[in-house]
Amino acid sequence: MVTLKxxxxxxxxxxxxxxRVLNESDFGSENTRIKVxxxxxxxxxxxxxxxxxxxxxxxxxxxxxxPDVCNPFYTNIARGVxxxxxxxxxxxxxxxxxxxxxxxxxxxxxxxxxxxxxFVISVVSEDDPSLKKINYQDIPFVMxxxxxxxxxxxxxxxxxxxxxxxxxxxxxxxxHKKIATISGKQDTYxxxxxxxxxxxxxxxxxxxxxxxxxxxxxxxxxSAYRATRDLLKLETPPTAIFIGNNLMTLGxxxxxxxxxxxxxxxxxxxxxxxxxWASICFSPLTCIxxxxxxxxxxxxxxxxxxxxxxxxxxxxxxxxxxxxxRKSCGYKKHLIP
Amino acid sequence: MVTLKxxxxxxxxxxxxxxRVLNESDFGSENTRIKVxxxxxxxxxxxxxxxxxxxxxxxxxxxxxxPDVCNPFYTNIARGVxxxxxxxxxxxxxxxxxxxxxxxxxxxxxxxxxxxxxFVISVVSEDDPSLKKINYQDIPFVMxxxxxxxxxxxxxxxxxxxxxxxxxxxxxxxxHKKIATISGKQDTYxxxxxxxxxxxxxxxxxxxxxxxxxxxxxxxxxSAYRATRDLLKLETPPTAIFIGNNLMTLGxxxxxxxxxxxxxxxxxxxxxxxxxWASICFSPLTCIxxxxxxxxxxxxxxxxxxxxxxxxxxxxxxxxxxxxxRKSCGYKKHLIP
DNA sequence: CTGAAAGCGCTAACAG
DNA sequence: CTGTTAGCGCTTTCAG
Numbered sequence: 001m002v003t004l005k006x007x008x009x010x011x012x013x014x015x016x017x018x019x020r021v022l023n024e025s026d027f028g029s030e031n032t033r034i035k036v037x038x039x040x041x042x043x044x045x046x047x048x049x050x051x052x053x054x055x056x057x058x059x060x061x062x063x064x065x066x067p068d069v070c071n072p073f074y075t076n077i078a079r080g081v082x083x084x085x086x087x088x089x090x091x092x093x094x095x096x097x098x099x100x101x102x103x104x105x106x107x108x109x110x111x112x113x114x115x116x117x118x119f120v121i122s123v124v125s126e127d128d129p130s131l132k133k134i135n136y137q138d139i140p141f142v143m144x145x146x147x148x149x150x151x152x153x154x155x156x157x158x159x160x161x162x163x164x165x166x167x168x169x170x171x172x173x174x175x176h177k178k179i180a181t182i183s184g185k186q187d188t189y190x191x192x193x194x195x196x197x198x199x200x201x202x203x204x205x206x207x208x209x210x211x212x213x214x215x216x217x218x219x220x221x222x223s224a225y226r227a228t229r230d231l232l233k234l235e236t237p238p239t240a241i242f243i244g245n246n247l248m249t250l251g252x253x254x255x256x257x258x259x260x261x262x263x264x265x266x267x268x269x270x271x272x273x274x275x276x277w278a279s280i281c282f283s284p285l286t287c288i289x290x291x292x293x294x295x296x297x298x299x300x301x302x303x304x305x306x307x308x309x310x311x312x313x314x315x316x317x318x319x320x321x322x323x324x325x326r327k328s329c330g331y332k333k334h335l336i337p
Numbered sequence: 338m339v340t341l342k343x344x345x346x347x348x349x350x351x352x353x354x355x356x357r358v359l360n361e362s363d364f365g366s367e368n369t370r371i372k373v374x375x376x377x378x379x380x381x382x383x384x385x386x387x388x389x390x391x392x393x394x395x396x397x398x399x400x401x402x403x404p405d406v407c408n409p410f411y412t413n414i415a416r417g418v419x420x421x422x423x424x425x426x427x428x429x430x431x432x433x434x435x436x437x438x439x440x441x442x443x444x445x446x447x448x449x450x451x452x453x454x455x456f457v458i459s460v461v462s463e464d465d466p467s468l469k470k471i472n473y474q475d476i477p478f479v480m481x482x483x484x485x486x487x488x489x490x491x492x493x494x495x496x497x498x499x500x501x502x503x504x505x506x507x508x509x510x511x512x513h514k515k516i517a518t519i520s521g522k523q524d525t526y527x528x529x530x531x532x533x534x535x536x537x538x539x540x541x542x543x544x545x546x547x548x549x550x551x552x553x554x555x556x557x558x559x560s561a562y563r564a565t566r567d568l569l570k571l572e573t574p575p576t577a578i579f580i581g582n583n584l585m586t587l588g589x590x591x592x593x594x595x596x597x598x599x600x601x602x603x604x605x606x607x608x609x610x611x612x613x614w615a616s617i618c619f620s621p622l623t624c625i626x627x628x629x630x631x632x633x634x635x636x637x638x639x640x641x642x643x644x645x646x647x648x649x650x651x652x653x654x655x656x657x658x659x660x661x662x663r664k665s666c667g668y669k670k671h672l673i674p
Numbered sequence: 675c676t677g678a679a680a681g682c683g684c685t686a687a688c689a690g
Numbered sequence: 691c692t693g694t695t696a697g698c699g700c701t702t703t704c705a706g
Contacts, residue, residue, distance in 0.1 A: 001451070001475050001683095003683060005684095013692080013693085014692070014693045015683090015684080015685095015693090016685080016686080016692075016693065016694080016695095017692060017693075019684070020685090020691095023685080028691070028692085032691090044470075044472065046446070046449040046450050046451075047684075048451050048682090048684070049451055049452050050387055050390045050391050050396065050450075050451055050452075050684095051391060051682075051683035051684040051698090052450075052683085052684065052685080053387045053698095054387050054388060054391055054684075054699075054700095055683085055684055055686085055697085056685080056698090059387065069412050069416060069419070070409065070413060070416060072407065072409070075406050075407050075412060076407060078406050078431075078433070079406060079407060082406070086440070091430070091432075091444075091447055091452070092431070092433075093430050093431070094406075094415075094429070094430070094431035095428075096415070096416070096419055096429075103423070106423075107428075110428055112383040113383050113384055114338070114383075114385050114387055115386050115428070138338050250614065253617045254616055254617055257617045258616070275614070277614040277617075277618070279594060280614075280618055281614070281618065281619065282617055282618065340698095340700085341699065341700065342699080342700095350677085351676070351677045352677090352699090352700080353677065353678080353679095353700095353702080354675090354677075356701060356702085357675095357676090357701090360701080365675070369676095384699085384700075385698090385699055385700070387698090387699080387700095388682090388698075388699035388701090391682050391683070391699080392682050392699085392700055393682090393701080394682075676705105676706085677704105677705085677706080678703105678704090678705080678706095679703090679705100680701105680704095681702095681703105682699105682700090683698105684697100684698090685697095686696090686697095687694105687695085688693105688694085688695080688696095689693085689695095690691105
């Protein structure tokens with residue numbers, strides 16, 4: 001590997017001179033500049049980023065810790081975060097925890113080791129204390145989508161309760177009385193809030209709450225596939241399902257379609273978060289949705305604010321999701337306000 | 338930030354001692370070990386990764402450079418690469434180039450600066466020479482899916498020509514004679530090979546090649562949406578389309594569905610790469626497919642081999658994709674061998 | 675078994 | 691305008 005010293009030797013100058021022509025835009029005589037630049041070119045020198053990080057005390061890198069890289073929701077967040085990073089000339093270290101506490105811990109360990117100057121995280125579980133271990137003063141972070149109430153930090157998320165409430169209310173207005181929910185991990189904030197929104201919508205709609213209609217799933221397609229099967233085997237199956245995320249919607253629809261169950265004729269569906277295939281599904285999907293890209297953008301910007309000034313009070317930003325009506329609920333126009 | 342020195346001061350020992358109890362599994366008396374570990378715990382010390390990288394001359398990090406984080410194809414590759422990284426106790430730096438040469442260059446610049454010990458890359462364009470700039474001896478890399486013939490390095494990819502040929506042959510066997518293609522970026526290896534496979538299948542099937550049936554798209558859904566529209570406006574529109582990737586399939590189907598064009602009754606579709614919604618689409622998709630996760634796995638393993646021994650000859654690994662028949666081509670059983 | 679000292683590649687304060 | 695020097699936090703000889 002060619003170093004600054006090699007360049008210095010080649011042109012017969014000191015390392016500091018070389019470093020300066022590299023870092024100060026108008027340094028040295030035309031002559032030296034040209035000579036140095038030429039040597040750098042010839043030798044193929046590139047500054048060692050690690051050494052630079054070391055001396056500058058910052059890495060120019062931020063990390064994004066997410067529970068599932070394969071989920072388009074997080075991937076869109078990543079795009080948002082990345083774009084902001086680029087504007088700030090930062091790099092993005094993407095860490096996929098796979099909903100696994102151990103993996104998350106291992107990444108957090110690296111982060112504590114100053115791998116990055118700050119990070120954005122969507123925690124695996126709200127109950128897990130590992131986030132506490134990292135010193136916010138040293139490495140600021142913002143939580144996204146999933147909040148961890150045991151820790152004080154900025155948070156950017158969705159108004160999950162409202163979203164779920166809105167979705168279920170839509171079902172009720174369409175005349176449904178037997179409404180089930182396939183809900184996500186209950187050790188996460190969105191998992192809890194979306195279930196809560198479902199319950200409150202039923203309550204306000206004076207509908208009874210039926211335990212067997214509440215399926216505790218884990219945000220995965222497989223869990224939703226099984227839940228759908230169980231739901232339909234019930235003595236009085238539901239006529240509608242509110243599904244807590246995009247992946248579970250896929251799982252649910254896979255079951256329905258492979259068993260020739262029609263949507264919305266046999267059963268109605270509302271999904272939290274809109275998959276990109278919403279329109280070309282066998283029954284175009286009605287969804288509650290929010291721009292994940294924008295969330296990522298907001299979170300990253302908040303982080304960069306923190307990076308330059310840690311003193312302002314903690315912020316909590318909630319985006320309001322909107323309902324897009326397609327066919328999967330059996331749109332009854334006169335019922336919609 | 339608390340450093341080794343702080344720990345040393347606290348227990349009244351030298352930094353080297355602390356470093357040793359940390360790095361050598363059986364060092365020092367029980368007493369000192371316990372004392373040191375306790376101090377580390379109390380102070381909340383974590384080794385500075387940057388300093389470690391510096392002295393060890395390696396970062397324990399590899400990068401994955403991909404053109405689109407939002408494409409599940411690359412995301413599955415990422416999962417594969419990541420899992421192998423984890424086994425080797427490496428971290429994964431994910432770089433999204435967004436099909437943009439400038440972004441790719443900026444990431445490559447960082448990589449040249451020794452941000453990682455090696456990397457896996459799916460290039461933006463085959464014609465671009467920027468990969469040449471990085472010194473393979475210093476930082477080995479393996480190309481994935483997209484090959485750059487101007488550079489000598491390991492490559493893991495799909496047998497794109499075979500896949501396309503197989504897909505189009507399937508269409509021909511189903512009785513189609515007017516077969517169009519929506520093909521991907523022609524400055525990429527898979528873009529070229531898939532088009533080539535299409536052309537050769539037509540040739541071998543004694544079908545004429547119709548220029549207006551060849552749509553030069555760019556792998557994006559939008560480009561395919563427009564291409565589909567144009568195709569259907571032709572005087573004699575095709576009865577079947579071979580589509581060069583998953584995203585373009587989405588775009589194509591979006592057009593068809595929104596214009597009430599039935600699949601396969603009005604037009605047949607085969608897609609290269611299988612989206613996870615293949616089964617729940619309004620017309621379940623027939624696809625040519627390969628495991629992207631596995632590709633990622635293979636590429637990463639190859640990279641780690643290189644990392645420990647750069648001397649063996651360059652490898653080129655091609656995975657053979659398989660056809661999954663659903664409904665979108667109008668399955669005619671007796672015609673399939 | 676432990677400490678002092680050198681040095682990884684670079685930047686920046688300090689001299690000349 | 692340029693060179694010398696001192697570190698950043700850590701590991702690793704080399705002495706004691």
